[in-house]
Amino acid sequence: MVEKWSAVILAGGIGSRLNPLTAKICKPMVPLCNRPMVDYAIDHLRYAGIKKIIIVVKHFGNELRDQINSTWTKEVCEKLGIEILIPKVNSMGTADAVRKVAEEITSENFVVSMADIVTNLPMTKFMEYHLNKKAQATVSMKRIEEMATKYGNTLLDDNGKIIRFLEKPSSQEIYLSALTIRTVETLPIINTGIYCFNRDILDLIKETTFMDFGKEIFPYLLEHQYRLYGFVDDYYWLDVGNPTTYLWSNWDILRLYGWPITPPGKQEEKFKWFLEKPPSHLKYGENVCIGENNTFGKDNYIKSLTSIGSNCTLEDNVIMDKSVIWDGVKIGNNVRIEQSVIANNCVIGENCVIKSCTIGPNSTIHPKNTINSKILNADSIL
Amino acid sequence: MDEITDLSTIIKRGRIQAIGNKVITPELAAKIGGAVGTYLGANGIMVVAREFNNNNRMLKRGFISGLMSTGVNILNLHSAPVPVLQFSIRRFGAESGVYFGNGSASEGIVQIRFFDSSGIEYDKSNLESVNEYFRNNKIVRANPLNVGAISDIPYTQDIYKKAIPQFIDRKLLKSKNLVVVVDCSYGPSSIVVPSILTELQNDCIAINAYENDQKANEMFPNLRSIKDVVNIVKASHADLGIVLDSDGSRALYIDETGTILTYEELMMFFLKYDKELSSASSGSSIIISKSSSKVLEQFAVDLNELKILKSKNYPGEISRALREERAILGGSDTYKFYFPKYGPFSDATFTTLKILEILATQELPLSVLIRSFPRNLHAYKTIPISEENLFSFILKLKDFIRKKDIESDKKLDFQDLLIGIKIIVKDMGWVVISPSVHVNTIELTAEGFDPQKSEELISLATEYVENCQK
Numbered sequence: 001m002v003e004k005w006s007a008v009i010l011a012g013g014i015g016s017r018l019n020p021l022t023a024k025i026c027k028p029m030v031p032l033c034n035r036p037m038v039d040y041a042i043d044h045l046r047y048a049g050i051k052k053i054i055i056v057v058k059h060f061g062n063e064l065r066d067q068i069n070s071t072w073t074k075e076v077c078e079k080l081g082i083e084i085l086i087p088k089v090n091s092m093g094t095a096d097a098v099r100k101v102a103e104e105i106t107s108e109n110f111v112v113s114m115a116d117i118v119t120n121l122p123m124t125k126f127m128e129y130h131l132n133k134k135a136q137a138t139v140s141m142k143r144i145e146e147m148a149t150k151y152g153n154t155l156l157d158d159n160g161k162i163i164r165f166l167e168k169p170s171s172q173e174i175y176l177s178a179l180t181i182r183t184v185e186t187l188p189i190i191n192t193g194i195y196c197f198n199r200d201i202l203d204l205i206k207e208t209t210f211m212d213f214g215k216e217i218f219p220y221l222l223e224h225q226y227r228l229y230g231f232v233d234d235y236y237w238l239d240v241g242n243p244t245t246y247l248w249s250n251w252d253i254l255r256l257y258g259w260p261i262t263p264p265g266k267q268e269e270k271f272k273w274f275l276e277k278p279p280s281h282l283k284y285g286e287n288v289c290i291g292e293n294n295t296f297g298k299d300n301y302i303k304s305l306t307s308i309g310s311n312c313t314l315e316d317n318v319i320m321d322k323s324v325i326w327d328g329v330k331i332g333n334n335v336r337i338e339q340s341v342i343a344n345n346c347v348i349g350e351n352c353v354i355k356s357c358t359i360g361p362n363s364t365i366h367p368k369n370t371i372n373s374k375i376l377n378a379d380s381i382l
Numbered sequence: 383m384d385e386i387t388d389l390s391t392i393i394k395r396g397r398i399q400a401i402g403n404k405v406i407t408p409e410l411a412a413k414i415g416g417a418v419g420t421y422l423g424a425n426g427i428m429v430v431a432r433e434f435n436n437n438n439r440m441l442k443r444g445f446i447s448g449l450m451s452t453g454v455n456i457l458n459l460h461s462a463p464v465p466v467l468q469f470s471i472r473r474f475g476a477e478s479g480v481y482f483g484n485g486s487a488s489e490g491i492v493q494i495r496f497f498d499s500s501g502i503e504y505d506k507s508n509l510e511s512v513n514e515y516f517r518n519n520k521i522v523r524a525n526p527l528n529v530g531a532i533s534d535i536p537y538t539q540d541i542y543k544k545a546i547p548q549f550i551d552r553k554l555l556k557s558k559n560l561v562v563v564v565d566c567s568y569g570p571s572s573i574v575v576p577s578i579l580t581e582l583q584n585d586c587i588a589i590n591a592y593e594n595d596q597k598a599n600e601m602f603p604n605l606r607s608i609k610d611v612v613n614i615v616k617a618s619h620a621d622l623g624i625v626l627d628s629d630g631s632r633a634l635y636i637d638e639t640g641t642i643l644t645y646e647e648l649m650m651f652f653l654k655y656d657k658e659l660s661s662a663s664s665g666s667s668i669i670i671s672k673s674s675s676k677v678l679e680q681f682a683v684d685l686n687e688l689k690i691l692k693s694k695n696y697p698g699e700i701s702r703a704l705r706e707e708r709a710i711l712g713g714s715d716t717y718k719f720y721f722p723k724y725g726p727f728s729d730a731t732f733t734t735l736k737i738l739e740i741l742a743t744q745e746l747p748l749s750v751l752i753r754s755f756p757r758n759l760h761a762y763k764t765i766p767i768s769e770e771n772l773f774s775f776i777l778k779l780k781d782f783i784r785k786k787d788i789e790s791d792k793k794l795d796f797q798d799l800l801i802g803i804k805i806i807v808k809d810m811g812w813v814v815i816s817p818s819v820h821v822n823t824i825e826l827t828a829e830g831f832d833p834q835k836s837e838e839l840i841s842l843a844t845e846y847v848e849n850c851q852k
Binding site: 145146147148149150169170171172174175178179187188248251252255257373 | 427457473477500501507533535538541725726
């Protein structure tokens, strides 16, 4: 079955809501537990047995291409038996991106995925569902607990066929739709952004000027009675949309909620991942991941649900709790960091307390600062 | 009455709370609405609901005026239990919700509670932000053409009634025809609970299940209403008795022998018999309130090596911890139970359905199912009291605590357990003072950090019982 499939990863997102974390990189490059998000998307597809993966880049395209090529080298791909292509195209939307790489899609069916969501959607089950339904398009879906007005909502019939799309509907529209459908769902069903297509759809994309799947292609398919289905299942899915959900997604990966997605490195002890064995004097809790080439002083304590990148320096008596530290960060003596994200190359002076903050890259926090619930832009000095 | 210029003077335990139409006037409610609307921003959507009684109705209308003036759109639920409001916020993707109710308070006290987009009560920082706009008169009014719209959502109760049973084994429950006595405490749960139970083919005996303005200033549930349920359960050979709090978020549960189950027994009941919870992987987390009995912690560890995390029993705190820790169950000693598969908040209707589902699965009476559970190693004492004083005891105790300003003692914390009061003493433990439903006595139960402290807690409670009757 799987030989019949290839995949396109749309990796063109800017990630403006994630700012300042996306001030110097694009969203697919943002690290989750020391790995760029796009790597999780690649793993997700290759774990499902997909051998050919086409990645469409846009913002920070060259940087992203270089990063992908440095991780997924020719040797690595050959060893894994996969092919990764990153064509040089300039796309104007999700559907346009697929149009621009259509010639590379040679399989009967293909998957379109995103590089900025973290999910363990059961891909093979999803692909089999698409084939069993003889669908021309199948959309991955999920019941969502809150803020359904921020996403595309969908109404399905008993057979899983999509009967209506509500693109970012108002609460009143969701209320009315709940009244019109007999089988009342407890929670709204939203589109989680992964699609299976039969290659018939490529002809439609080529023949039209549609730019976007959600706003144009799917409504068209529905109106013209294509075989359009929804795959609803209970799986882990998190839209890494803002600094708070970004922090949560790191915690979830450390808790293995995204299994088989895991942090990089050896899991020498349960729920602890190290790219390099940390020094014996370092005290750390459960659910942590630590990169390489780090320097740890005395009496540091890396508490639970913390991720530390590579090339960082922690002086003495640094306590970190439920936080994410990217690469090249320098932290002085007697610093306490809780539920915060510190981006690349920041310098935190001694005797600082940082709680519930997001600090953009290349920022400097002078000694003896206490900051709470703040978002600092890139290159900030405080 | 002095004009309120700072909401912090009427924020108690994370909620705006004061006497309606004396302290919280319609004008004040409108100003609070304006501050909340400014905090949400124009074009936000808020679901608005209330308990029965005209005091809440009047204040809700004042609040809505202020809210609309800032451009926020409103989904109006009218009278509804709190969990239906929380369900609606999530179901319809709204940004926020507000509830006007009385809780178990008395004498015209109104509580205004705010909820975020997950249906979780606002935390301290959210309320402080609202208060910033209020205190500094920084309310941003909308252009006259952009004033918020108000939409009724009258069939929401029907959507809720259809949705909530989807989480349990309806077929099994329908086949058992269980007998249930439910006291709705004259609250809006009466709109949904009896019909859900009947729809699932339970034989439902509903009492106090209508709006009654005559009872608006009485505290419900109270000892008399609880005793009535105990007696009806025994007389009708019911499988379960339920005494709902008037806002529908929690309830007391009574087994077929007329015994009220403790919060700890109910938690153990869910952990042991619920299909999903009992098969949860070891190391899964549960969240409990800090003053839960140690016996519950030991039970959870022995059962499946569950990880116990303790949370402050403050509005929304357990819900937030539940979401942050991805826990499988939450509970607080105020009889609130949180099933994350359903939602991050306590809904007495859902808790009831869970209990009935387990009774249907186990095919044994509730008292038998909980018989083997470990008991607390408590200090215990009973104090005789006249029948006349027994029924008014809890009101007098609450009054005593309020008048003596004991509430402000930072070493003490008080929890309303619907039938009694739990006093938590820092570095000592806790003691529960509750009137008996069977004999004319006040029962004192304490769990101290050690036996000596348990005895000291009993002495403290005895002092309270004696003093509040003087």
